[in-house]
Amino acid sequence: MADHKKRVDIIIGKLRENGHKITPQRMAIVEILARSYGHPSVDDIHDHIKKDFPTMSLATVYRNIVLLKSFNEVLELGFPDGSNRYDGNKPDPHPHVICVKCKKIVDPDLDSLDEMTNEVAEETDFTILHHRLDFFGICSNCMAKKK
Amino acid sequence: MADHKKRVDIIIGKLRENGHKITPQRMAIVEILARSYGHPSVDDIHDHIKKDFPTMSLATVYRNIVLLKSFNEVLELGFPDGSNRYDGNKPDPHPHVICVKCKKIVDPDLDSLDEMTNEVAEETDFTILHHRLDFFGICSNCMAKKK
DNA sequence: TTTGCTGCAAATAGTTTGCAGAGAC
């Protein structure tokens, strides 16, 4: 089964477990978040679903994201400029590499992060619960265009 | 000379260089940001200055922060819940450790971050410009109170 | 049939902007 299908099943399962109904609108939102291709914004999700549900309301997207966040099934990436992006495919904290030109978001593999977390916990005497790590830069594609 | 005094001088110097006037309100904002004790929010800054300037406007705080950001003399820490905190003492990107109970923010020393940046650049083929790293947890003080 | 969900519109909160007068240089 494809990766995002598994995520859909997991998320839908959690919703049912907790007594939530599976409406077509909710299903459409879950489908997009299970893929989270390019880490969509609320508007991305809303725009995409409006093709199938012209009456789809932004409020519904927001309400479903709040619900999914409460189950830790979607990761919210908020930025200072107010833009929020979402990841329902890998909802646990992980590093992101963000192109400041085209806004593309890539997930790098970084193994040294766990030991860094331990290092920080020891130095500051904090109990670390989660983290947020973003690298901002220019992707090779945008870099090529620049010349 | 004390650390924050140096920062005041540097910031004021940059402002003068660029033809900006040094008003008492601006000076008060710079003084607080030069210390950035506890990484203040816009409201923290505004509340503090209102003691000396009862007519101090929030808009003035915002405008001065925008100005100082444009010179890279203040680091903005935006959070998904909309709260923004500022650091004008160490305006270059650096890791933060944030207590989710009391909102205290601590600066840890982490030397391994530079090599991690290189690792990411190599793996993703991005030109990395800056980064953002936050650890969220509970400080020892709040942990003790919990029991 | 019951209960939660949706769409709409209004409310909210943080931030930005237009304008006229004040003040730094």
Next chain:
DNA sequence: GTCTCTGCAAACTATTTGCAGCAAA
């Protein structure tokens, strides 16, 4: 004297909420 800065209020934008009707289970 010039030109930027400030305070006020209005504008803006992203998100949340109240409500009545609708639909999943």
